[in-house]
Amino acid sequence: MVKTTTEVRKAFLDFFESKSHKKISSGPLVPSNDPTLMFANAGMVQFKNIFTGQQSRPAPCATTVQKCIRISGKHNDLENVGRTSRHHTFFEMLGNFSFGDYFKEGACRFGWDFLTEVLGFEKDKLWVSVFKGDENAPEDTEAIKIWTEMIGVSPDRILKGDTKDNFWSMGDTGPCGPCSEIMYDRGEAFGEASLENGERFFEVWNLVFMQYMVETPGGPLLSLPAPCIDTGAGLERIVSILQGVDSNYDIDLFKPLVALGGELSGKKYGDNSEDDVSMRVIADHARMAANLISEGIFPEKSGREYVLRRVMRRAIRHGHRLGIKDLFFHKVALKVVEEMGDAYPELHERKDLIERICMQEEERFRQTLNKGLELLSCNSEWIAEDDKKFLPGKIAFDLSATYGFPLDLIEVIGEEDGFLIDVEGFAKAEKDHKEISGAGKIGDAAVSSSFMEIFKKLGETEFCGYDSIKTSCKIVALIGGNNNIVDSLKEGESGFAFLDKTPFYAESGGQIGDKGTLVFDGGEASVEDVAKPVSALFAHKITVTRGVIKNSINAMALVDENRRKDIARHHTATHLLHYALRAVLGKHAVQKGSRVAPEALRFDFSHFEAVSDEQIEEIEKIANDLVLNNFEVKTTVTTMEEARADGAMALFEENYGDRVRLVNVGDISKELCGGTHVVRSGDIGSIHITSESGVAAGVRRLEAVCGSAALSFVNEKRKIIKTACDHLKSSEGDLVVKLENVLNKEKVLLKEIETLKRNLAGKSKDLESEAREIKGVKVIGAKLQVGDPVTLRESADNLKMKIKSGVICLGGDNGGKAAIVVSVTDDLTDRLHAGKLIKEVSAMIGGKGGGRADMAQAGGNDLSKLDEALKSIYNLVETTLT
Numbered sequence: 001m002v003k004t005t006t007e008v009r010k011a012f013l014d015f016f017e018s019k020s021h022k023k024i025s026s027g028p029l030v031p032s033n034d035p036t037l038m039f040a041n042a043g044m045v046q047f048k049n050i051f052t053g054q055q056s057r058p059a060p061c062a063t064t065v066q067k068c069i070r071i072s073g074k075h076n077d078l079e080n081v082g083r084t085s086r087h088h089t090f091f092e093m094l095g096n097f098s099f100g101d102y103f104k105e106g107a108c109r110f111g112w113d114f115l116t117e118v119l120g121f122e123k124d125k126l127w128v129s130v131f132k133g134d135e136n137a138p139e140d141t142e143a144i145k146i147w148t149e150m151i152g153v154s155p156d157r158i159l160k161g162d163t164k165d166n167f168w169s170m171g172d173t174g175p176c177g178p179c180s181e182i183m184y185d186r187g188e189a190f191g192e193a194s195l196e197n198g199e200r201f202f203e204v205w206n207l208v209f210m211q212y213m214v215e216t217p218g219g220p221l222l223s224l225p226a227p228c229i230d231t232g233a234g235l236e237r238i239v240s241i242l243q244g245v246d247s248n249y250d251i252d253l254f255k256p257l258v259a260l261g262g263e264l265s266g267k268k269y270g271d272n273s274e275d276d277v278s279m280r281v282i283a284d285h286a287r288m289a290a291n292l293i294s295e296g297i298f299p300e301k302s303g304r305e306y307v308l309r310r311v312m313r314r315a316i317r318h319g320h321r322l323g324i325k326d327l328f329f330h331k332v333a334l335k336v337v338e339e340m341g342d343a344y345p346e347l348h349e350r351k352d353l354i355e356r357i358c359m360q361e362e363e364r365f366r367q368t369l370n371k372g373l374e375l376l377s378c379n380s381e382w383i384a385e386d387d388k389k390f391l392p393g394k395i396a397f398d399l400s401a402t403y404g405f406p407l408d409l410i411e412v413i414g415e416e417d418g419f420l421i422d423v424e425g426f427a428k429a430e431k432d433h434k435e436i437s438g439a440g441k442i443g444d445a446a447v448s449s450s451f452m453e454i455f456k457k458l459g460e461t462e463f464c465g466y467d468s469i470k471t472s473c474k475i476v477a478l479i480g481g482n483n484n485i486v487d488s489l490k491e492g493e494s495g496f497a498f499l500d501k502t503p504f505y506a507e508s509g510g511q512i513g514d515k516g517t518l519v520f521d522g523g524e525a526s527v528e529d530v531a532k533p534v535s536a537l538f539a540h541k542i543t544v545t546r547g548v549i550k551n552s553i554n555a556m557a558l559v560d561e562n563r564r565k566d567i568a569r570h571h572t573a574t575h576l577l578h579y580a581l582r583a584v585l586g587k588h589a590v591q592k593g594s595r596v597a598p599e600a601l602r603f604d605f606s607h608f609e610a611v612s613d614e615q616i617e618e619i620e621k622i623a624n625d626l627v628l629n630n631f632e633v634k635t636t637v638t639t640m641e642e643a644r645a646d647g648a649m650a651l652f653e654e655n656y657g658d659r660v661r662l663v664n665v666g667d668i669s670k671e672l673c674g675g676t677h678v679v680r681s682g683d684i685g686s687i688h689i690t691s692e693s694g695v696a697a698g699v700r701r702l703e704a705v706c707g708s709a710a711l712s713f714v715n716e717k718r719k720i721i722k723t724a725c726d727h728l729k730s731s732e733g734d735l736v737v738k739l740e741n742v743l744n745k746e747k748v749l750l751k752e753i754e755t756l757k758r759n760l761a762g763k764s765k766d767l768e769s770e771a772r773e774i775k776g777v778k779v780i781g782a783k784l785q786v787g788d789p790v791t792l793r794e795s796a797d798n799l800k801m802k803i804k805s806g807v808i809c810l811g812g813d814n815g816g817k818a819a820i821v822v823s824v825t826d827d828l829t830d831r832l833h834a835g836k837l838i839k840e841v842s843a844m845i846g847g848k849g850g851g852r853a854d855m856a857q858a859g860g861n862d863l864s865k866l867d868e869a870l871k872s873i874y875n876l877v878e879t880t881l882t
Helices: 005-018 043-051 104-118 141-151 235-242 255-265 273-294 303-321 329-340 345-349 351-378 393-403 407-417 423-437 449-458 561-585 613-628 640-645 707-728 732-763 789-803 834-843 863-881
Strands: 061-069 090-098 126-131 158-161 167-169 174-185 201-214 222-234 383-385 388-391 470-479 494-499 516-520 523-534 537-546 554-559 591-596 601-606 633-639 659-665 669-672 687-696 699-706 772-774 777-783 807-814 817-824 848-851 855-860
Touching: 005 061, 005 090, 005 104, 005 235, 043 061, 043 090, 043 222, 061 273, 090 104, 090 235, 090 273, 104 126, 104 141, 104 174, 104 201, 104 222, 126 141, 141 158, 141 174, 167 201, 174 222, 201 235, 222 235, 255 273, 255 303, 255 329, 273 303, 273 329, 273 345, 273 351, 303 329, 303 351, 329 345, 329 351, 345 351, 351 393, 351 407, 388 393, 393 407, 393 423, 449 470, 449 523, 449 537, 554 561, 561 591, 561 601, 561 613, 561 659, 561 669, 561 687, 561 699, 561 707, 613 687, 633 640, 640 659, 640 669, 687 707, 699 707, 707 732, 772 863, 777 789, 777 863, 789 807, 789 817, 789 855, 807 834, 807 863, 817 834, 817 863, 834 848, 834 855, 834 863, 855 863
Parallel strands: 126 158, 777 807
Antiparallel strands: 061 090, 090 222, 126 174, 167 174, 174 201, 201 222, 383 388, 470 494, 470 554, 494 537, 516 523, 516 554, 523 537, 591 601, 601 699, 633 659, 659 669, 687 699, 772 777, 807 817, 817 855, 848 855
């Protein structure tokens, strides 16, 4: 009998494969095809472009187990995680999909048969719901007929729901339709038979019948010519029923994680309800963290990265609440790897990275956690309202921005300590902060309707650029400068050309697009860039340089060969650098992003500290040794499973299909890659790393050059060295020694200058004797022959020690500008503030300044008013003391 989580996953995929569904791996948690989504929150996300017609279907029908996260917008489940039996941030969604193949009958039959025949659900425990209709769409009588007459469900076990419960839409526009839910009846002990009674009727599977299309917001429902099916069943929910437990946290996948929380805290799960909540939160959040990190999302200050940080810190806070003193979160995340790594191999592949990131984030948060809690306990600013105590929103936001305390975490602390949050004030402070910092948000990347229209007509472009850099082709569509479809473009006009086949590489995977020429009868056009605005539709950005280019004419497509070769050198070099980085820094150093161009490459990778000069040298040596070995670079098209078995590395930023392109450099480097490469590694010439820098927390960047760009780099360095040798009258071999001698002499001379300045300032006047007494306070206002701020401050400090009590205002010429220092002895700072005095004095020299109560300095452009400004200190002190 199928019972464990692993068994249910496998049984589901096996069942639908046996029903002619194509098994497809989970899409990434960060959708590459939908910038409106922060995370994949349903199984259909990776197929959205297929449902909307932007992408060709991989097969008539498909099946997946999709990793999902629901934590934002209307799906904000975070505050309920750990407190209810079903809420999670991360979960797995079982799904089967039909892209114009079977429809309602097939979806209902497959769902029913899997639950009853494969999993063994009792038929009389299963109820279904259907759409009851509204003013826009009729009752789903077809689904009712299927359930009752074809499946055999009793009519009294069919519940009817409204638009909220039983009608699904992708958004304001797009495909939509009624849905039917299969529910598990937990019995009369859980209440009446009502669709709203979620405790009794436990949703198991949602079948969405996409039969309509809405073209404009608020527009009518139009029938789709090829209706589709999108279904989703929560894995954890199904397993909880099979294993006879009331909570998802009690299933086999969760129990080891929850138990580990108890073990680490020395507490037993089940003894205390609040402790149980904390253990469940830690278990859930570790699942989300491990899976996100495995896909290259690291905790940071904004966007998806901030959501991850927020969740990780929430879990760490619950660990702190349980009394766990040592770093612990990485241990729970590694348990996630152990439990889920067979289903999602990227967890095993990036195990070290997951551990390192979790430890680093917990170390950072623990450094601020106690300080933040101390600030809360010592806070004296509270808002009292209706016998309730509120923490001001600005203070709450400061805790969030400065100490990394998310709002919901402060609310949890408030529940424990008896205060609420001024949420409106928090929102205002956050809004003000975003306006100042210019923080953005994930938004919709709109695709021109013209591109969509062309894609629907032509489909994907045939790419022949791996084997050839020139080909005869046909112009099949044109877009003009105003993004409208046109029949022709004249000389001097720019737009986009679409070909029936192309040798031009379109920008993707970090590699920029090709350039070149389109030659046609009576003219030609320069190809300035190539992109894929929709799926694999290649849009060639062109400018007509001669003649008129027309739709439907034949042309010759010519890629700039030298530029393509330079790009290929740099792209293969990224693979070699990736290998070398992992060899020197460790397996955690995996690619986070790249840019491959003809003149240089940029390579971002996960690492936690600056790469040393010695490590850079070793990385460069390993990469160039691979170049010198002149390995053959081979490409093969295979399945993801076969590529992984062969040791191939998949990259964070890529969304791979079922068939993948594997690039091998000898037997050393093996990566999944769709880019263009050299024939042998020796074609690269040489690799020179030009810089190493930090990009974000846990992410470093290398920049490097190859081939002719490397030669130019070396020549430029040689010119710099020669110029330095000429200036120092040195040979290259003696250059470093000569330079060190010059720098040492400079240090000696600078010390002598400083000594001379101090001596000169000390001899300029007997300033102590010139002090005036104003209302019992000694005041000195004088100009020194040396005017740099350091000397002025030192002179003022010396005078303070001599006069014991008083106010000193010194100034001088600092490179053609006026500089002033005001110093007040400690016994007078409650009556005279140096920072306030200098604001008045500095205004006379056209400047401004400020500082502490005992010391302040200022500068100004009007040197002619310096004497007058220094003398003003006497009247200013007298006025202040009045």
